[in-house]
Amino acid sequence: MISKKGKFWISRVLVVCACALLVYSFVALDITPTPPTEEFGFKDGNQESSSSPRLVFMVIDAFRLSFLTSSKSPMSFTKSEITKKSAKLFDAYARMPTVTLPRITAYLTGTLPSFGTVLTNLATAEMKTANWISRIQKIGKKVHFFGDDTWIRLLPRSFEKFEGVTSFFVSDYTDVDNNVTRHLDTELSNTNHSWDALILHYLGLDHIGHSLGGSSSKIPEKLKEMDDVIGRIHKYLKSSTSVDQESYLIVCGDHGMTAAGSHGGASPDETRVPVVIWKFGREEGNKNYGNQDDSLKQPPRIEQIDVSSTIFDVFNMPIPIESYGISLINYFSDDEEEYFEKQHNQFRRIVQAKHLAISDICDENCDYSDKFIKSALKKWFLTVQSELIGSASEVPNKSLGVCVFLLLVALTLSMGLWNLHLSKSDFFIFLINITYFASSLIEEEHEIWYYLGSTVVAIRALRNFKIWNKTEVKSIFFLAFLHRIACSYTQSTRRRWIMDSSLLPPSIFSDTLDFQPNNLNTILNEYPIIVILTCSLFWMYGYKQSKFHIILPMVSHFLRLFELTQFNEVLMHFIRLSILPISYSTGSVLAGCLPLLLAIVPVSQILLLLVIYNMGKLFSKLNLGSVEFVTLCMSSFFYTGNSNSLSTLSLTSAYVGLSSYQPILVGLQLMLYTFSGPILFLCGCNASSCTSLLNHLFSYRISSMCTSLICLYIFQNHLFIWSVYSPKVVYDMAHVIFFGLIGLL
Amino acid sequence: MLSLPVAARFVTLSWAVFYILAVLFGAPFFSDIIATAVLATALTAVSALPAVFLFDSEERAVEVILQLFSCEGNPTPKESVLLFNSVFAFLGAWAAAAVHPLDWDRWWQRYPLPSLVGCFIGAVIGIFIAITRIFVIKRTAYNKTKKR
Numbered sequence: 001m002i003s004k005k006g007k008f009w010i011s012r013v014l015v016v017c018a019c020a021l022l023v024y025s026f027v028a029l030d031i032t033p034t035p036p037t038e039e040f041g042f043k044d045g046n047q048e049s050s051s052s053p054r055l056v057f058m059v060i061d062a063f064r065l066s067f068l069t070s071s072k073s074p075m076s077f078t079k080s081e082i083t084k085k086s087a088k089l090f091d092a093y094a095r096m097p098t099v100t101l102p103r104i105t106a107y108l109t110g111t112l113p114s115f116g117t118v119l120t121n122l123a124t125a126e127m128k129t130a131n132w133i134s135r136i137q138k139i140g141k142k143v144h145f146f147g148d149d150t151w152i153r154l155l156p157r158s159f160e161k162f163e164g165v166t167s168f169f170v171s172d173y174t175d176v177d178n179n180v181t182r183h184l185d186t187e188l189s190n191t192n193h194s195w196d197a198l199i200l201h202y203l204g205l206d207h208i209g210h211s212l213g214g215s216s217s218k219i220p221e222k223l224k225e226m227d228d229v230i231g232r233i234h235k236y237l238k239s240s241t242s243v244d245q246e247s248y249l250i251v252c253g254d255h256g257m258t259a260a261g262s263h264g265g266a267s268p269d270e271t272r273v274p275v276v277i278w279k280f281g282r283e284e285g286n287k288n289y290g291n292q293d294d295s296l297k298q299p300p301r302i303e304q305i306d307v308s309s310t311i312f313d314v315f316n317m318p319i320p321i322e323s324y325g326i327s328l329i330n331y332f333s334d335d336e337e338e339y340f341e342k343q344h345n346q347f348r349r350i351v352q353a354k355h356l357a358i359s360d361i362c363d364e365n366c367d368y369s370d371k372f373i374k375s376a377l378k379k380w381f382l383t384v385q386s387e388l389i390g391s392a393s394e395v396p397n398k399s400l401g402v403c404v405f406l407l408l409v410a411l412t413l414s415m416g417l418w419n420l421h422l423s424k425s426d427f428f429i430f431l432i433n434i435t436y437f438a439s440s441l442i443e444e445e446h447e448i449w450y451y452l453g454s455t456v457v458a459i460r461a462l463r464n465f466k467i468w469n470k471t472e473v474k475s476i477f478f479l480a481f482l483h484r485i486a487c488s489y490t491q492s493t494r495r496r497w498i499m500d501s502s503l504l505p506p507s508i509f510s511d512t513l514d515f516q517p518n519n520l521n522t523i524l525n526e527y528p529i530i531v532i533l534t535c536s537l538f539w540m541y542g543y544k545q546s547k548f549h550i551i552l553p554m555v556s557h558f559l560r561l562f563e564l565t566q567f568n569e570v571l572m573h574f575i576r577l578s579i580l581p582i583s584y585s586t587g588s589v590l591a592g593c594l595p596l597l598l599a600i601v602p603v604s605q606i607l608l609l610l611v612i613y614n615m616g617k618l619f620s621k622l623n624l625g626s627v628e629f630v631t632l633c634m635s636s637f638f639y640t641g642n643s644n645s646l647s648t649l650s651l652t653s654a655y656v657g658l659s660s661y662q663p664i665l666v667g668l669q670l671m672l673y674t675f676s677g678p679i680l681f682l683c684g685c686n687a688s689s690c691t692s693l694l695n696h697l698f699s700y701r702i703s704s705m706c707t708s709l710i711c712l713y714i715f716q717n718h719l720f721i722w723s724v725y726s727p728k729v730v731y732d733m734a735h736v737i738f739f740g741l742i743g744l745l
Numbered sequence: 746m747l748s749l750p751v752a753a754r755f756v757t758l759s760w761a762v763f764y765i766l767a768v769l770f771g772a773p774f775f776s777d778i779i780a781t782a783v784l785a786t787a788l789t790a791v792s793a794l795p796a797v798f799l800f801d802s803e804e805r806a807v808e809v810i811l812q813l814f815s816c817e818g819n820p821t822p823k824e825s826v827l828l829f830n831s832v833f834a835f836l837g838a839w840a841a842a843a844v845h846p847l848d849w850d851r852w853w854q855r856y857p858l859p860s861l862v863g864c865f866i867g868a869v870i871g872i873f874i875a876i877t878r879i880f881v882i883k884r885t886a887y888n889k890t891k892k893r
Contacts, residue, residue, distance in 0.1 A: 444846035447771075451842060454770045465814035480769050487771060508855055509779040 025399035061206035063253025096722035110308035110323025130320035147201025209261035264646030266723030446638035524604035553598035572657030616684020636677030792831030829875035837867020
């Protein structure tokens with residue numbers, strides 16, 4: 001038999017192994033399948049004869065479709081170009097995960113990286129897949145790059161001239177773009193014909209979203225700035241492109257932005273990005289932009305990978321076999337037959353190489369001028385592409401199996417640590433895993449925990465009824481009340497609430513009696529000084545340890561409010577350093593993290609943390625059981641606005657009090673903020689006294705991760721596999737590691 | 746039957762309790778006020794209103810309700826029907842909330858319709874179970890006496 005200590009450690013080690021294996025196998029999916037690309041002879045002679053095309057590729061981070069198409073959009077130049085039909089707008093679909101690195105990869109290679117890249121988003125390695133930048137660099141063209149330094153890490157030796165700006169420091173949204181724009185003076189001078197492709201990646205918009213939110217007044221300003229840059233490039237290309245030359249300007253977004261200013265999820269705001277393409281010079285008139293009058297309202301829908309194929313076509317290069325974009329070049333040239341032949345051959349090759357079960361439309365001798373064949377081919381392209389996209393999102397089945405096995409062993413071991421006198425109700429908590437099989441219940445997981453939270457408290461109240469201990473009944477009622485307050489705290493930011501109300505079922509009863517106060521968060525954000533003062537008073541009253549732990553973070557909030565950044569930075573460093581001595585003196589690391597946590601949360605949530613803290617205290621006072629512990633602890637995770645979508649991760653708090661990008665500190669603050677609910681709850685109920693309860697929670701989290709992995713396996717062909725089930729696995733991994741760690745403290 | 750002022754107090758009180766419970770279980774506080782009121786009324790109508798006609802004194806009513814929570818005492822058959830009816834009505838209203846988070850976007854998923862329907866279905870099931878139970882108990886008692 002294994003001793004208790006052995007079970008404790010082995011279960012944790014197994015969980016870590018399983019997580020590592022999972023991450024590795026998802027990342028490895030991207031690296032392995034690239035077959036050696038047969039380099040077919042470049043038509044170099046062809047290139048020499050015609051003067052070479054030029055391309056400006058401009059990426060605006062977090063540029064969602066409505067930033068351009070809404071009537072309030074300040075991008076008047078771009079909009080007028082589109083309505084005048086000098087430029088063509090496309091509605092591109094950004095596949096999951098909607099974070100920068102995989103989206104750039106899609107634009108560059110025409111392939112869709114797997115979900116694993118969301119985990120490696122921060123640690124970029126050199127790109128191995130065939131992409132248009134290394135290709136055109138190989139045929140002797142010069143590429144200049146200014147913007148997000150992810151590109152430089154992806155393609156370290158491809159740029160002749162470059163400057164990278166750091167993409168992770170989100171509180172900087174002016175310098176980060178000025179550092180890109182200032183290069184335009186030299187790059188766009190008429191005399192200096194130094195580049196064939198100029199790539200710009202503007203990060204400012206994304207940073208505003210992350211640090212100030214999606215409704216910030218800075219966003220229209222930034223859009224105007226971007227519009228001016230587009231205007232400048234447009235003017236230069238128009239004047240410098242001769243009649244026998246071709247120049248292209250492509251402006252696109254890598255991913256969108258939610259109403260809250262974040263991204264990473266799969267809502268239309270995040271997945272629909274604009275791609276605007278200008279063509280200058282030769283055959284400028286020959287554009288098949290279509291006859292729609294409403295080019296701004298209903299742009300053709302494309303995939304982001306289509307842009308990659310278009311650029312290969314622009315430079316007249318063969319498209320690599322991995323790429324499965326459908327070139328958009330037919331919108332910009334008259335030679336439709338050549339376009340169809342090339343695209344058809346490309347897809348025919350892929351279908352043969354991948355042994356897809358799609359029959360070809362016509363064999364060797366296709367008459368590409370035939371109208372019917374053309375329209376049939378268009379449909380066929382889309383079928384092949386969607387099939388390829390479906391097969392691209394593979395799930396590593398074998399390692400999933402191994403992970404599930406490891407987790408099951410860890411689960412049995414950790415359940416061996418449970419107290420011997422178990423009641424049957426302790427096992428009920430595992431029943432919640434059933435809900436993971438419904439995608440909408442994963443998306444609304446917070447609702448389930450909230451409802452169960454109310455339910456367990458109610459059941460507890462009923463059991464206490466016969467004793468009718470007045471103080472106890474009071475405490476239970478107070479606990480239910482606090483739970484209800486905390487539930488509604490971030491309710492207005494939930495997916496369902498910000499959805500267009502016309503999509504939801506209509507109200508059945510009249511709402512004459514209703515009053516709609518602005519939601520609590522906005523009210524609290526409007527009067528920060530009063531809120532900080534009252535909150536600190538409440539905290540002083542409610543917190544029994546040293547008052548010093550409360551005062552420092554409040555001072556930091558004030559410093560930030562009056563924009564005394566330097567003082568605040570010093571103070572924040574002091575708070576971070578004080579974690580260790582405080583944890584030593586109070587005997588709990590969680591209590592040590594409290595000052596830092598209070599300093600990094602948004603002003604509106606200081607009070608919420610107190611509510612959660614008090615719930616923890618009531619919990620230990622009432623001496624509740626493990627089921628109550630798991631439900632309330634999990635609800636407290638969702639109180640602060642978390643969900644199973646990556647877009648609810650708040651980067652703002654991660655960067656509080658940092659003036660440069662320090663990965664470890666940012667990671668620490670992100671983790672602290674994301675788990676602020678459970679941390680405060682455990683602080684309140686004094687974590688050291690509930691070791692056995694934490695064990696239950698850990699076992700539950702292992703079982704939950706197991707279930708999500710099984711779901712991932714079962715639903716690997718489900719429509720929502722990348723938008724719902726995979727983020728759930730990522731969150732489960734975070735949970736299992738976090739609660740495993742807490743047990744060690 | 747309770748006297749009129751006592752009955753009025755009893756009904757109002759139980760209505761308030763149901764309203765507060767609904768809010769504590771997550772019903773909106775600022776909006777859907779009529780909806781919550783209707784739900785509370787339905788629960789009251791199913792559980793508290795019959796009690797008004799059943800009990801003769803307030804003391805007995807409170808006693809039976811307290812017995813319910815402690816699972817002790819023996820209610821008369823009529824009282825047990827009432828108790829089963831009320832408990833199942835509440836359980837039905839509770840369980841029906843499970844359809845809210847599903848993303849089917851049907852009109853009947855709108856609060857409080859599922860809970861209203863759940864409340865009435867639960868009440869019917871409760872009455873059915875209570876009557877069956879009484880029947881079974883009587884049958885076994887009859888069989889026992891017969892054997893003697």
